[in-house]
Amino acid sequence: MRHDLKSPIVAAVSGTLAVNILPSGMRCGVETGMVRDQAGSARNGSAVAVSSSSSSHWVDNLVAGGTASLCSKLVLQPLDIAKTILQASAEVRGSYSNLAQCLAGIVRDGGIPKLYTGFIASVAVSAPSSAVFVACYECSKNAIERASSSFPAPFQTLEDFVPLLAAAVGNVAASVVRVPPEVIKQRVQAGIYRDIFQATRAVWATEGLPGFYCGYSMQVARDIPYSALQFMTFEYLKKRYSHRENLHMDQKNSKRLVHDLCIGALAGAVACTLTTPLDVAKTRVMTQNPSDPLVYMGLQATLQKIWLEEGIAGFGRGMVPRVLYKVPASAVFLVCYEAIKRFLVTTRKVRPIRLASRKELGVYRGPRRV
Structure with a gap:
């Protein structure tokens, strides 16, 4: 039977x-x-x-996130170093006042290789932390969505805010990996130390383990709203546009690629513009010379000091190179992430x-x- x-x-x-x-x-x-x-x-x-999907899905997200981050860093590292220099204190910034002047000065002083100062540290920051972030983000988002399905009807309409909670979880975890190399990278880029090896030895000798987590709270305070805005915008536009244009999420064609690049760039522009003041504060704290008296202490005190000394213009320092860096970086990262994830899923054998x-x-x- x-x-x-x-x-x-x-x-x-x-x-x-x-x-x-x-x-x-x-x-x-x-x-x-x-x-x-x-x-x-x-x-x-x-x-x-x-x-079981848990282990394979976790590995997919780790690999896709790390590889996508590496691709974007390789292309856009010069803008990152210019942003760091322009956002640093006046002592570090020197006479540079705009992006073109900063890039020209860097090339004049050290040639093209100087534009990739701190690249190893930058990759050490972005690849592992992006891998951890997207893995935690995806797992948290799926868990929250499953849990919210049992909530009363009025709360189920808040599905567009799920990325906000997932981004918070992902960034708290990712910042544990992200902050130490970020401190080293920014101090090398700002010219405080010659290379990452000297920076690592100096930070350990003078500040100990806490020195590697200088600005951790500011990193989290910046990254949570940035990632939340980025992913909320990206997923909202992706869902709405795909539904309207009848584009399947696994569709492989030029229209799909252009669509993903555009909404990825827009998501990056929104997130980058709104979080630049937090990025300036984080950079000021991380690029302080530990041998000098500390000038910037804490997020609120740092923002107040910038406001009193530089006015509203101080909060926008480095916005142009940051937007020019983050917008294409966001587009490349999100598109590569989704493409690599699809590739891993469709090529793995049973x-x-x-x-x-x-x-x-x-x-x-x-x-x-x-």
Whole structure:
């Protein structure tokens, strides 16, 4: 006697089991974790190959986030160093007052290689921290979305704010990895130390472990609103535009690429513009010479000091190179991230972890015959 297992299997494994990639004759329900063949049914007594999505999804996000960050840093590092110099204190900034003057001065003093000062430290900042961030962000977002489905109806309309909470979780975790190399990178870029090795030794000798986390709270205070604005804008526009234009999220064509680049750039522009004052404050704290008396202490005190000494213009220092850096960086990062994630999902072979029996899936066999 045969039983149609489609309904009980879907009920049993929905939301808990997933596969990575299936042969051409099968389909993968990534969101629900369903495994179905073309007929959409299984025979009595058969077993279903299942694979936990948690580890593979986590690795996908780590690899995609790290690689996407590396690509954007490789292209846009010169703008990052110009931004750091322009945002630093007057002592470090010197006579530079705009982007063109700063870039010309850097090339004049040290040639093209000088534009990539601190690149190793910059990659050490971005790749691991971006990998940790997107992994924590995606996992947190999925968990919050699953939890919110059981909330009362009025609260379910707040789905567009889920990225805000997920970004907060992701940035608190990522900043543990991000801040130490960020401190080293910015001090090298500001000319306080010759290279990352000298900077690392000096920070450890003079400040100890706390020195590597100088400005941690400011980093988090800047990154949470930045990432929240970036991902909320990106996902909102992606969802609305894709629905209107009938673009599938896995569609591979030029229209899809242009669409992702445009909304990625727009998301970066919105987030970058609104968080520049926080970025200026963070840079001031991180680029202080530890051998001199500390001038900037804490987020509120730093913002007040900038306001009193430089006015509103002080909060916008380095905005032009930061926008020119962050807008294409955001577009490249988000597009590369989604493309790499799709590539990893569609190229991984099935790796069955175990065979789930009908009994384990909770399939009802009917009353036993006596």
